[in-house]
Each structure stands twice: as structure tokens, then as C-alpha cells.
Amino acid sequence: MPRAGLGNQTGQAYAFMAMTPVKPGEEAALEAYLHGLRGDGGPSPLAKLSRTHMARFVIVADFYNDKSWKQRKEEHLDLRYLIFTSNLDGDIETYLDELCEKLAPEAQEIWGRCVGCPANPKGQVLKHYLKHNQINTGIFFAAYQDATVPRVKHCLHQRERMIEFAVASQGLEPAALQQAFLHEFGGEA
């Protein structure tokens, strides 16, 4: 189990990482499923987790060994491994609760193909499995560590509105400018 207080957190942002062994024979099916997660250009199922800034699934086939690097002995993974990492808002416990509920339909196809994953992976059993396979982060860098996903989205949208307003309101007299501003942004503070 990961220890608290390591490099998983910076500001309010949390770096989660789970690395799980893929069952032999399931590699191609898992890869195909992950590649097709967006369907025909639709949203990622990870969009269901509203506290996720950015996340990825990666299947690692093996470590890279290069004889010219003078590594005394090669090292290989025993199986392929699935890595899931997420850069998320706030507390990991409640995030995993949310993940294990909202991603339950996909979890069977994803972690259900991994060694040790319980049957019917959802809820607390899936959460326990993911926490068991959590890898602690050494250093986590977040450029805007105190901004949550909703705040980032709000501010991006507001910036677009502000640009439009600034262009449209050029040349207005003070009273008209104030009225236009209050019409656009009044009552939001």
C-alpha cells in the first residue's frame, strides 16, 4: 500500500498511478479495446470523471535493453503491464470511489483483463485492487496546482467571453460600457 505524504500531491492536485499485469492471451484484446475507447470520435469514458485533468492508459511490453549501453544484464518484464495514470483534483479516496462506480462498465474490459483483478470489478473490490497496485510518485509537477477542472474550464470560457467583450466594446461611452459589462459579467462575482 502506498504511504501518504510522498510525492503524489502538489497543491490540491494528485498524481495517481496503478500498474497491473495483463493476463497472458488478453494483451491484444485489451489493446484493441483501449484503442477503440473513443468509438467514432466520441468522448473518452474518462470524461465521466469530472475531477480528471489528464489521464492515460499505456501498455508496456517490456523494458528497453540496448547492448551498447553496457548494462551488465538485461532486465525484462515477466508480463505486459497496463499503466493507468491520472492527474486529478483533491482526495484520491473519493476519486477512486467515483471511478469505480462510473467506469464500472469499462472496468471489466480493462482491469478485468489483468492478473488478480476480482470478478465483476466495480465498487470497493475494484478500488482495493487499484490501490493495491498503486505506485507512488517521486516528484509531481503541476503548472496550476490549485486550480480544479471546473475552475479551469470556467476560466477558459470566461477568457473567450472577455476577449469578445473587449473587442465589441471598443469606443463605447462610459455609461454604455458599464451597462454592457454588467450585462455580460454582472452577478458573477
Next chain:
Amino acid sequence: MTRRERVAYVQGVSAQAAPATPITATGTEARNLDGQAIAITVFSTIRPWGNVIAPIPGRIFLPILFVVTRRIPKLTVTLRQLSFIHFARWTVITRLPHNGAPQAKKRFRYPHMYFESNFNGGWEEYIDAFSHILTKGMTAFWGSSYGFPKPLPTAQFKQYINANETEAAHYYSAYPDATSSMVQRSLKLDDTLTPLKRNAEKMDPDEFAKAYRTFLTDVQDCL
């Protein structure tokens, strides 16, 4: 607004307007992309002993580096200057949790470093910027890894990262059309706009117009 302020403002808007479509993410596989956002995922194997580039073995040095960097945030100032990074992480893995057969229960012969970054722009430009701006930092992080060629010249370092990189099977960004600098500018804009929104109704028109002009001047670099 004075002419000078207006020119500066319009120039700012022109230069920083949000791109409507993903146009800058280049130089990597399609599955590493979501709009403007790019994923890079790299494993490297850490040598058990020191060498000329990194005299202290990575198994000892990297955990110390991680702790010191976490405790002294100033050390990440240079990283923050690379304004195209959203999130990045470094992790040293010495063993993996055991899940039963057929997974082998063993400690790795060598520690392995996991690095991931979420950034925008071009893959090549990203590595170039890392190498030129974070030259010492890159040496500190990767100097103890097998095959690390030093950050400069960048061609060899790019080959090294390329060899150790793994393509994402699925990558997601909650705001794929936004670059990291757009996010940071939007947040800074909000900090300045909020007091104006709060006070706008209480001001008389001339007072508001003056405050608005000051606001626009202050947030030129955010728009």
C-alpha cells in the same frame, strides 16, 4: 483607452486567441494526442553504480533529489518557465505489487524510472526546450540511467527518449483545446476580473471606465 493601450491590447488578443482546432501538437503518434495535449511516457533503467555524469548511484541519489525538490519548490522554477507543461511526474520503481500467478514475485534487478509529461506544442520542440533550459535538471534526473547521452546535443537525447518511449493506448484531456499557457492566463485573468465584477455596479460610469481601462492594461498578457 489610449491609442498605445489599444494597440497593445489588440496585439495581445491577436497573438493569444484560442486556436479553434488542434494545430500545434506535432511530432508524435496520434494516440499520444488529445487536441493540443500531448502525452509522453518514458521508462529508463537506472545503473546500480555511479559514473562520470552521475557519481552517486541513482538508487541513492534520486530519492534524495525527489525529497529535496519537493521541500524546496524554488527548484521547480525553471520547470515552470517551460510554460507548455500541464503536468509531469518522475517515479522510481524497484518492485511491483504482487497479484498472484502468473505474475512473478520479484524485486527488479535494477530500479526503473517512470517519467510522464502532459504538454502542448511539438514533441521535438519539447525535448529541445527541456535540453536547453533544464540542462542540469535533465542530467540530475536521467544521468544515472543507462544510455543517457547528456541533454546536449539534443539529437542524441531525442534518440534516447525515443528509444525508451511507449505510446499511450488511450489519452484524455478534460480541456483538449487549451494550451498550458492559455490555462494559466485564464486563471490570472479571473483573479483580476473578479474584483472588477464585484465592484462594477457600485461605481459611477466614469469611475468604471477608468477601472476598466486599468484592468485591460493589467491583463494584456492574459488575453
